[in-house]
Amino acid sequence: MAAEKKLKAPKKATEAELRAIHIKPVPDEEKPQVALELLRRYKDEWRSLVMAMETCVKCGLCAENCHSYLGTRDPYNIPAKRADLMRKVWKRYFTPQGRLFGWLVGAEDITLETLEMWYSYFYQCSECRRCGHVCPFGIDTCEVTMAGRRILHQLGMVPKLHATTGAAMLKSGNHMALTPAGIQDTLEFLSDEIEEENGFRIEFPVDKPDSDILYVPSSADFMLNPETLKGAARFFHYIGANWTITTRMTEAGNFGYLFDQALVQKELVNRLFQEAVRLNVKKIVWGECGHGWRAIKMYYNTMADLPHRIPITHILDEAAEYVKRGLLKLDKSKNPEPTTLHDPCNYVRACGLAENLRVLIKAACADFREMEPNREKNFCCGGGSGILFDDPDMYELRIKFSLKKAEQIRATGAKVLCAPCSICKAQFHPMIEEHHLGVELYGLIDLVGRALVWD
């Protein structure tokens, strides 16, 4: 279709890839009707979506507060207009004014073209909630894009990236399809590295029963960000923890949250609680992943079929408490370079971590510099909600989405960028090159681990 050629959209999953996540695509001619049925069901159930649809007054405040619009200047990347892609259909079929007055009140019929627009623009939103933070009413536009992605998923319109990651999650309990053997090997290797660097060995306990703590790292740590794993191991060793990682659920993230919010998301939640019971742990500690922390923190009680009483906290919150009480001996000179902090959206706008990140980074680094704006006003890295696409069109967009961020980083003059979130790290690795930022990239527990003083 002509419209499709102009739209930038991620490569779609094939039928085989959809089958791997148990989706049978809906034929094109039935898609609008099925989409409408699903939307009607959400209208009756899902209050945050209802309020987003019903409360917007089109004031336009969200526009220049969204990195996506600032980087692309595409009007459909204005959060209110992005939401309008769904709202115009909502008005048309679910409101008297939309049924009576159509285009006059901004109502429109749903067509296949509508759904292609949804697919393009709901995957250009990184679900960072900055728009929700600045909106006078607190309208959370990502509730709209999440609902949109859920509907598209059931129609069979899923990005290849999300579908294949979902399949990996169902099969192996993590995004990267790491196998138990692969996990063991990597951790052995990292123990070797720690031994070289620290002069003593720290083992990573794996599938150890009767552990007190279950640590859940991001699977990307194993391939892309091993310093984060080493930092966590150092922290647990320092405090003398009885901890373990499980090979059945080695994933702090949850891509299912980012497209299906059903079977795939639940897979990790179910595995988590099965393992927590099997290994008889008393507490679950989460690793460095933004959306994953938000997903488990906000949804685990409603996602799991039974209420679970094993408490879950974040490693950075726990470590910060140790620093606040003066119990971690840290040597700032181990992190001497000027360092700036990227506040991951999900940490600061969804999970209240902003101050604890600063407690840690100020204690571990000699020359910490804030970027502006910061904390909950910070801008997204541009890769949130897994929109880390590599197809040329979408990769170009990633560069634009991270434009505002690049400006912020450059302005600090920092040589080290600390980004304690897995998707942010995945975005920054290439974007640091694209924007010629010349900074090294670390997580936060990495820096804490390096600064620890061992008696």
Next chain:
Amino acid sequence: MKFFIGQVMPYITVTIFLLGLLWRVWRWTGALRIHNIALSPFARNWVDTIGIILAQILFFWNPWKFDRPLWVGAWPMHAALVGVLGGHAVGIYFMGTQFTYIGLSVAASKQASVLLGQLVGIVFLVALLYLLYRRIAIEKVRAVSAPSDYLHLILLLAIVVVGDLMRFLPSAELEYEEARHYLAGLFTFHPVPIPDNWYFIIHFLLVQILMIIFPFSKLVHPLGMLWERWIVNRPYQDTPLGLPGVRLTLGGPAGETTASKGV
């Protein structure tokens, strides 16, 4: 026609307004699934929540911080709206003598009433014009606007223009007594003929049109805001910190169990 507009339509209007609002709110409240999607700033208790919401309502806190040019139009417009509505209620009921309660003479009170009415009437008009200009001239606002977004502003402007004419033109003015008598008739279900003042009749008709479309438009945003913020600004209790079975507990080194520390 004057009979219909003055003595029949008001009852239809109020019924549609009230039932319409109830129905709209019923649809929102009927959607029962609410995930715990707390959004910054994070309320630790209901006092925090009320504080956050009040700051938004009273000061338009987010527009002030994140889009000052919007605040410049939106806050004065809404402040003047409150002034206008309050002024109508109080001024008509007390027939301009409300300020005798703070020590003014009757004549001075009536003068003050007129002056305040003129003041908020002008502020309201200018602010609305600014917002309409903004919607037409600024690309990001134009991009998100449907025709009805402009029409709402035009309707409000029409109401305010006619109201201002009544406040500024002696020939258009309506005495408080006449307005009070007429409205009292409506409220007590003994309607009397509408005053023979075309400015008033048009003003009154336009306001009724506004009330009829109100429940079916974005004008319900004061309520929408409360429903939305009740979701995102509700208090959230964090899970207590403290790691079990560690050698170095939050209380200090070795020996203590951390069972009491929130495990």
